Amino acid sequence: MKFRTMTAAVLASAASFAATAQAQEAGTVSLVLGVSGSPFYQALQCGAMARAEELGLALTVSAGDQFAADSQIPVVNAVTAAGPDVAAIVPTDMQALVQPMRELANRGTKVITVDQTIADNSFVETEVLTDNEKGGEMAAEVMAEILGGTGKVLIITQPPGSLAQDARTAGFEAKIAEHEGIEYIGAQYQSDDPQKAAEIVTSPLSAHPDLAGIFSTNDQGAIGAITGLRQAGAIGRVKMVAYDAASAEVAALKNGAIQALIAQNPKQEGEAAMEAALALINGETLEKTTMTELVVIREDEAEKADRYEYIADCM
Amino acid sequence: MPEPILQATGITRTFGHVQALRGVDFKVMPGEIVALIGDNGAGKSTLVKILSGADRADGGEIRIDGTPARFGSPAEAQAAGIATVYQDLALAPDLPPAENLFLGRERLKPGLLGRLGMLDRQAMRAESAKVFETLGVNLKSHRVPVDTLSGGQRQSVAIARAAMWAEKIVFLDEPTAALGVVQTARVLELAKRVRDSGTSVVLISHNMPQVLEVADRIHVLRLGESVANLRPAETTVDGLVREMTSGTREGFTP
Amino acid sequence: MTQTDAFRETGEDRLLRLLASGWIFLLLVGLIAIFSLLRPAQFGSGYNIQQLAINAAIILVLAVGQTYVIISNGIDLSIGSVLVFCSVVSAEIMLALSGAAGTTFGTTSAGWGVILLGSLAAVATGIAWGLLNGFLVAVAKIPALIVTLGTLGMALGGAQILSGGTDVRAMPELLVTHVGSGRIFGIPALVMIAVLVVLVAGLVLHFTRFGLHTYAVGSNMEGARRSGIDVTRQTMAVYALSGGMAGIAAVMSNARFATTTINGHAMDNLTTISAVVLGGTSLFGGVGSVFGTVVGVFIPIILLNGFVILGIPPFWQTVAMGAVLILAVWIDQLKRRLRKRG
Numbered sequence: 016m017k018f019r020t021m022t023a024a025v026l027a028s029a030a031s032f033a034a035t036a037q038a039q040e041a042g043t044v045s046l047v048l049g050v051s052g053s054p055f056y057q058a059l060q061c062g063a064m065a066r067a068e069e070l071g072l073a074l075t076v077s078a079g080d081q082f083a084a085d086s087q088i089p090v091v092n093a094v095t096a097a098g099p100d101v102a103a104i105v106p107t108d109m110q111a112l113v114q115p116m117r118e119l120a121n122r123g124t125k126v127i128t129v130d131q132t133i134a135d136n137s138f139v140e141t142e143v144l145t146d147n148e149k150g151g152e153m154a155a156e157v158m159a160e161i162l163g164g165t166g167k168v169l170i171i172t173q174p175p176g177s178l179a180q181d182a183r184t185a186g187f188e189a190k191i192a193e194h195e196g197i198e199y200i201g202a203q204y205q206s207d208d209p210q211k212a213a214e215i216v217t218s219p220l221s222a223h224p225d226l227a228g229i230f231s232t233n234d235q236g237a238i239g240a241i242t243g244l245r246q247a248g249a250i251g252r253v254k255m256v257a258y259d260a261a262s263a264e265v266a267a268l269k270n271g272a273i274q275a276l277i278a279q280n281p282k283q284e285g286e287a288a289m290e291a292a293l294a295l296i297n298g299e300t301l302e303k304t305t306m307t308e309l310v311v312i313r314e315d316e317a318e319k320a321d322r323y324e325y326i327a328d329c330m
Numbered sequence: 331m332p333e334p335i336l337q338a339t340g341i342t343r344t345f346g347h348v349q350a351l352r353g354v355d356f357k358v359m360p361g362e363i364v365a366l367i368g369d370n371g372a373g374k375s376t377l378v379k380i381l382s383g384a385d386r387a388d389g390g391e392i393r394i395d396g397t398p399a400r401f402g403s404p405a406e407a408q409a410a411g412i413a414t415v416y417q418d419l420a421l422a423p424d425l426p427p428a429e430n431l432f433l434g435r436e437r438l439k440p441g442l443l444g445r446l447g448m449l450d451r452q453a454m455r456a457e458s459a460k461v462f463e464t465l466g467v468n469l470k471s472h473r474v475p476v477d478t479l480s481g482g483q484r485q486s487v488a489i490a491r492a493a494m495w496a497e498k499i500v501f502l503d504e505p506t507a508a509l510g511v512v513q514t515a516r517v518l519e520l521a522k523r524v525r526d527s528g529t530s531v532v533l534i535s536h537n538m539p540q541v542l543e544v545a546d547r548i549h550v551l552r553l554g555e556s557v558a559n560l561r562p563a564e565t566t567v568d569g570l571v572r573e574m575t576s577g578t579r580e581g582f583t584p
Numbered sequence: 585m586t587q588t589d590a591f592r593e594t595g596e597d598r599l600l601r602l603l604a605s606g607w608i609f610l611l612l613v614g615l616i617a618i619f620s621l622l623r624p625a626q627f628g629s630g631y632n633i634q635q636l637a638i639n640a641a642i643i644l645v646l647a648v649g650q651t652y653v654i655i656s657n658g659i660d661l662s663i664g665s666v667l668v669f670c671s672v673v674s675a676e677i678m679l680a681l682s683g684a685a686g687t688t689f690g691t692t693s694a695g696w697g698v699i700l701l702g703s704l705a706a707v708a709t710g711i712a713w714g715l716l717n718g719f720l721v722a723v724a725k726i727p728a729l730i731v732t733l734g735t736l737g738m739a740l741g742g743a744q745i746l747s748g749g750t751d752v753r754a755m756p757e758l759l760v761t762h763v764g765s766g767r768i769f770g771i772p773a774l775v776m777i778a779v780l781v782v783l784v785a786g787l788v789l790h791f792t793r794f795g796l797h798t799y800a801v802g803s804n805m806e807g808a809r810r811s812g813i814d815v816t817r818q819t820m821a822v823y824a825l826s827g828g829m830a831g832i833a834a835v836m837s838n839a840r841f842a843t844t845t846i847n848g849h850a851m852d853n854l855t856t857i858s859a860v861v862l863g864g865t866s867l868f869g870g871v872g873s874v875f876g877t878v879v880g881v882f883i884p885i886i887l888l889n890g891f892v893i894l895g896i897p898p899f900w901q902t903v904a905m906g907a908v909l910i911l912a913v914w915i916d917q918l919k920r921r922l923r924k925r926g
Contacts, residue, residue, distance in 0.1 A: 051899060051902075052899075075892075075895030076897065077891075077892045077895075077897075080851070080901075080902060081848070081850060081851060082847070083845060083847050083848035083849075083850070084841050084843075084845055084848055085642075085837070085841070085845055085848040085849055086848065086851070088639070088841075089635075089639040089885065089888055089889065090888070090892055092632075092635035092636075092638075092639060092889070093632070093635075093888065093889040093890075093892035093893050094892060094893075095631070095632075095635070096626050096627065096629055096631060096632030096635065096889070096893055097623070097626045097892065097893040097895075098626060108751075108841070108843065108845070110690055110751075110753050110841070110842050110843045111840075111841035111842060111843050111845065113842070114764070114765055114842070122631070134690065174748070174749035174750055175749075175750055176749070176750035176751060204749065404810055405812050408812065416810075420804070420806065420807035420810040420811065421804065421807055422799065422800045422803035422804045422807055422808065422870065423803055423804060423870065424799060424802075424803040424866075424869075424870030424871050425796075425799060425800065425803060425870075429796060429800075433796075433800055433807075433808070433811040433813070434808075434811030434812035434813050435811075435812070436793045436796060438793065446792065447788075447792040447793045447794050448791055448792055448793075449791055449792060449793055449796060451791075
């Protein structure tokens with residue numbers, strides 16, 4: 016039976032996986048990503064895998080197939096059953112993941128959150144993250160600089176509810192208010208859907224033909240906004256500052272549709288998570304938060320953009 | 331002479347410009363097999379549909395046991411003791427014979443369980459075994475879906491089902507059209523058994539020798555009119571064909 | 585053997601009927617055996633088995649409704665969205681009726697009365713969506729695929745309108761602790777609910793007139809109509825049942841996640857359809873069992889769990905699941921062809 020051979024092959028590869036993992040001694044680490052198949056998390060995984068090998072950690076990586084609690088919790092449960100020394104998890108919901116992650120901690124695994132945080136972090140050893148509010152402020156500074164201190168600006172973000180997105184918006188709003196010549200006309204909500212983001216840009220453009228700048232708090236919003244701007248023939252006239260360095264955003268930066276990117280460093284997040292894991296295995300206590308870097312990439316910095324682009328170079 | 335179970339007089343039905351039935355007189359006597367024959371377009375299907383409640387006549391009268399009746403739906407006809415076995419079998423192919431026999435009239439368990447809709451499968455199976463035995467239907471298995479039975483067996487189950495629920499008349503619409511020689515013989519044998527059990531049978535068929543073999547009486551339709559009412563002994567295949575192709579209303583004696 | 589004997593159903597027959605999808609059951613047993621052998625301490629642990637059951641609970645309830653719908657030759661793509669809609673309605677009702685905040689983050693101190701009301705509201709809302717589906721399918725004669733695709737969007741959009749797009753995170757603490765992570769006689773409450781639902785639904789499907797009519801409508805709708813079955817009513821009832829199940833699942837989801845999950849449950853429709861099909865229910869209606877669906881629900885869950893414990897990369901889980909699904913349908917068709925020939 017073909018199926019049996021396939022199962023056998025899968026199991027054999029699993030066994031060899033496990034065998035190599037057990038050959039190393041420093042400790043076992045599980046990394047649970049937010050969703051499988053996302054370039055950002057794959058880059059994070061690449062960083063983690065490379066550093067885990069250097070540090071002698073046996074790393075297994077898993078993820079749900081949706082960025083949602085109901086798809087991630089079974090994965091976390093399985094990790095709990097496997098019982099690694101350390102689990103680094105990108106929680107997909109700040110509340111729904113509390114109970115399963117607390118269970119994981121109660122059963123003797125040290126828990127780290129990466130990239131996202133949860134509502135009750137009392138049992139979390141450290142939170143590897145970026146300062147999203149700071150990122151928002153950086154975006155505001157760059158925006159003010161690009162616009163020369165005057166003009167109307169708009170934010171495209173997700174509906175309230177995501178801590179990271181809300182913090183980016185708050186940081187941007189606080190900082191942009193310090194520039195008197197800039198008029199902030201509010202936030203528009205997209206929902207991880209480039210199509211809607213495009214529609215959300217074209218209507219404010221009709222209401223405010225003199226719109227000068229748009230800040231998007233994530234890559235999906237940015238890609239949608241560019242589509243909307245192109246449709247309205249406003250590329251270059253309306254300046255774009257966007258969070259993240261997804262491939263599409265980097266391409267848009269190079270062709271002038273985006274003027275600046277606020278890039279996180281997912282590889283560094285992965286590396287930091289592994290370093291924290293080793294420290295925990297060695298019995299050290301860690302700071303509650305482990306910050307990773309944020310960089311501004313401008314229009315003329317193509318080489319820097321390539322360096323920070325979110326791509327999985329290890330698969 | 332006994333009263334007819336079903337007596338239809340002057341039935342008319344028009345579809346647009348086409349007059350499908352022009353005043354048909356048709357009757358079914360107790361305990362007989364009546365063959366209803368006619369060329370394509372003679373109005374057989376229309377008449378059967380009207381008599382079994384699937385269609386309504388524009389004019390004329392139907393009497394059941396002497397009382398006028400009007401069927402709004404096949405269910406009403408069934409309630410009056412008239413069932414139809416269509417060419418396209420109305421069985422649920424995925425269910426076993428017993429479930430099919432009782433479909434729509436399931437036996438429920440006694441007491442509270444029954445009121446909750448709990449089926450009494452044992453009773454239904456036992457009862458259908460009896461029905462099949464009486465009618466001489468021999469199935470190779472009673473637990474498999476009817477889909478797995480042969481065409482003749484499926485047809486037998488469908489006829490048994492109709493016979494079981496129709497006390498008065500069962501209409502068989504071309505029951506042997508798709509069957510082989512042996513299976514055809516079995517189905518015709520079944521039709522006789524149904525008659526012998528007290529339910530009259532109306533057999534719609536194209537097969538003249540078959541009709542002459544099993545029918546007690548033959549009713550011929552031509553162009554929406556009744557043209558002949560014959561005993562098999564009184565006629566031959568050629569005679570029937572002549573009536574079907576050139577018979578006239580004047581030759582008809584009810 | 586006389587005819588009467590041939591009609592008597594033996595215990596063995598009944599078992600065979602329940603195990604109509606026997607091979608998939610063997611596959612499940614095989615998977616469990618392999619994983620237990622490779623990682624006895626982890627896969628076989630009491631904790632893991634309990635988590636597997638909890639992870640299956642919500643999907644199981646949804647899949648039972650889907651089983652009825654598919655046996656009646658329909659399909660319900662809307663269940664995940666209806667679940668989300670019901671969970672938002674229920675959560676907002678409970679929030680509006682509750683008093684002070686509870687002790688843990690984001691919980692309220694609402695009592696059992698409020699929880700009961702919220703739960704009834706969830707089930708009633710689910711049934712209402714189901715009746716709408718059923719009406720559009722059975723009365724308006726719109727294909728089920730289109731109807732439920734439409735209500736999928738309507739229910740999800742409705743949930744977003746009701747909630748303003750953000751999850752309602754304030755759940756009654758009692759609901760979260762006693763139902764979400766509580767136990768009844770040592771068995772997780774969510775699992776208990778799922779087991780009850782499966783038992784009742786299984787009994788109704790296999791032993792009552794309602795169940796038989798569901799098969800009949802799926803097997804030959806016209807035939808069922810001619811047999812005097814009210815096909816329209818039966819179809820509406822089956823979709824209402826599926827909606828009601830989504831309502832029950834919504835309460836379970838709220839209890840388990842301590843928040844509504846507007847962005848979740850997007851794949852619940854396909855997950856349940858594949859579970860139902862894996863379990864031997866025919867996509868063409870008329871054939872299927874609740875027991876098969878239970879097995880079908882557990883296969884992907886065990887596969888995912890085992891792969892994560894073994895450390896097999898996430899993509900393989902998706903590949904393996906797809907392969908098992910195709911295999912299931914293929915074997916089903918082989919069986920059918922053999923049946924026809926035999």
